[in-house]
Amino acid sequence: MGKVVERVGAVAVGGTRSREPRLRADASRNRERIVAAAREALVEQGADIPLDEVARRAGVGNATLYRNFADRRELVRTVTLSVLYRTAERAEAVLAEEADVFDALCRFVHDAAEERVGALCTLLTGAFDDGDPELDAARDHLAAAVDALVDRARSSGRLRPDVGVGDLMVALSQLSRPLPGTGRCELDQFLHRHLQLFLDGLRAPARSVLTGSPATLEDLQKKS
Known part of the structure; x- marks a missing residue:
């Protein structure tokens, strides 16, 4: 479902530049949320934190997490x-x-x-x-x-x-x-x-x- 929404958003943009800064800002905020959530989870659980748990805490989908961090x-x-x-x-x-x-x-x-x-x-x-x-x-x-x-x-x-x-x-x-x-x-x-x-x-x-x-x-x- 997440991929569908993202694709719809891309089509809606239609290649215009006006939305690009906002998209970059959203991506940056997602990354910051992931890092903040992982920081809390690392303190609580150590380096073996489940990535699904990090995504849940950050309020993002697993696909968003893996776009930012390979592993x-x-x-x-x-x-x-x-x-x-x-x-x-x-x-x-x-x-x-x-x-x-x-x-x-x-x-x-x-x-x-x-x-x-x-x-x-x-x-x-x-x-x-x-x-x-x-x-x-x-x-x-x-x-x-x-x-x-x-x-x-x-x-x-x-x-x-x-x-x-x-x-x-x-x-x-x-x-x-x-x-x-x-x-x-x-x-x-x-x-x-x-x-x-x-x-x-x-x-x-x-x-x-x-x-x-x-x-x-x-x-x-x-x-x-």
């Missing part, structure tokens, strides 16, 4: 890139806008959770092969942005000195994912409360000694 891997990769870049932009924005660097760090953590940074677990656990230049660049962009934020907070004396970017990102990713058997709504009730508890544990002076050394994003990428 699950391509969709997961696109979502991961989106989250990486958007999260990096959040880190850069708070550092530029907040006078207090620890307040900037706190704002970043809460903002990153709203970006569904938990979807990054697909990357941090090695869901993709090494050597993808675009993923490498996006990950490096995020690492540099969060590194700058963490370094400034540490230099201010308000962030405990034994915490690294990797520590921050893995905790944030895990805290922004629902517990097994629960859904997004259950997590949303407590997400920012639990993030604030985590942030309080980052404040200097530290009340305990951490084992091991501060983690980097590179540490999280190492294969056993």
Whole structure:
């Protein structure tokens, strides 16, 4: 039925240019809806999300999803890139806008959770092969942005000195994912409360000694 409707629409256009921008805008919105729906599903279910479920959440047909993404891997990769870049932009924005660097760090953590940074677990656990230049660049962009934020907070004396970017990102990713058997709504009730508890544990002076050394994003990428 979807193909019939699309064909009728094409005939109705009759080759005129006036409808082309609208058609492109509709296609762009569909793609954005698919990526947003997949981002939510990745947080809840991991990289094995059923594509039928993603299409249902996005409010599009399966044919529309497959016109935009050839397979699950391509969709997961696109979502991961989106989250990486958007999260990096959040880190850069708070550092530029907040006078207090620890307040900037706190704002970043809460903002990153709203970006569904938990979807990054697909990357941090090695869901993709090494050597993808675009993923490498996006990950490096995020690492540099969060590194700058963490370094400034540490230099201010308000962030405990034994915490690294990797520590921050893995905790944030895990805290922004629902517990097994629960859904997004259950997590949303407590997400920012639990993030604030985590942030309080980052404040200097530290009340305990951490084992091991501060983690980097590179540490999280190492294969056993």
